Amino acid sequence: xxxxxxxxxxxxxxxxxxxxxxxxxxxxxxxxxxxxxxxxxxxxxxxxxxxxxxxxxxxxxxxxxxxxxxxxxxxxxxxxxxxxxxxxxxxxxxxxxxxxxxxxxxxxxxxx
Amino acid sequence: xxxxxxxxxxxxxxxxxxxxxxxxxxxxxxxxxxxxxxxxxxxxxxxxxxxxxxxxxxxxxxxxxxxxxxxxxxxxxxxxxxxxxxxxxxxxxxxxxxxxxxxxxxxxxxxxxxxxxxxxxxxx
Numbered sequence: 521x522x523x524x525x526x527x528x529x530x531x532x533x534x535x536x537x538x539x540x541x542x543x544x545x546x547x548x549x550x551x552x553x554x555x556x557x558x559x560x561x562x563x564x565x566x567x568x569x570x571x572x573x574x575x576x577x578x579x580x581x582x583x584x585x586x587x588x589x590x591x592x593x594x595x596x597x598x599x600x601x602x603x604x605x606x607x608x609x610x611x612x613x614x615x616x617x618x619x620x621x622x623x624x625x626x627x628x629x630x631x632x
Numbered sequence: 633x634x635x636x637x638x639x640x641x642x643x644x645x646x647x648x649x650x651x652x653x654x655x656x657x658x659x660x661x662x663x664x665x666x667x668x669x670x671x672x673x674x675x676x677x678x679x680x681x682x683x684x685x686x687x688x689x690x691x692x693x694x695x696x697x698x699x700x701x702x703x704x705x706x707x708x709x710x711x712x713x714x715x716x717x718x719x720x721x722x723x724x725x726x727x728x729x730x731x732x733x734x735x736x737x738x739x740x741x742x743x744x745x746x747x748x749x750x751x752x753x754x755x756x
Binding site: 521551553555557559561563568569570571573574575578580581610612614616619620621622623624625626 | 667669676677678679682691692693694727729732734737738739740741742743744746747748749
């Protein structure tokens with residue numbers, strides 16, 4: 521099983537400021553097709569998770585462009601260029617490469 | 633619009649069985665793989681199982697393999713999760729989710745639609 525590790529687990533943010541979350545996998549998520557099978561999700565309080573980023577860096581439909589995903593192999597980053605109040609919640613990375621799909625522990629983002 | 637609606641949750645005694653359902657609408661159900669993901673109270677997300685678009689392949693998380701069975705009925709646009717020999721640690725909200733696909737990239741595109749979840753409580 522691929523183990524996903526996120527940091528930090530808690531992230532106080534100031535509206536208008538940037539924020540960054542890291543995700544490391546226990547093995548490379550680079551597929552033979554050249555894509556990294558790494559996804560990012562946001563779960564807002566009381567809601568189901570929503571897809572933000574797939575294949576490492578592709579924004580899902582309707583996701584604001586202040587969200588960006590980067591990285592390759594086993595190290596990935598989700599960046600929010602300017603945090604807004606509506607961005608609070610728990611962010612999860614997830615691998616979709618092989619075997620049982622696995623999520624990171626989650627990073628709770630809250631406003632300072 | 634795409635809709636996924638779970639049902640079948642409730643209180644079940646340890647060792648008993650329960651079947652969850654997920655009704656899909658607003659898209660061609662038979663063209664998409666589907667997943668079950670769960671979330672224990674106050675905890676993170678745990679992937680449970682997935683099934684290919686035609687039901688030909690199924691995969692399970694280590695904690696449920698051998699006890700849970702994922703299935704689908706494409707004629708009814710329904711996804712199921714049969715939960716047998718349930719344990720207290722199976723207590724969670726269970727979400728169904730669609731396996732997205734990018735025709736442009738010809739690659740998987742994340743779990744792009746989720747239901748609101750159904751709560752399963754395992755307790756005597």
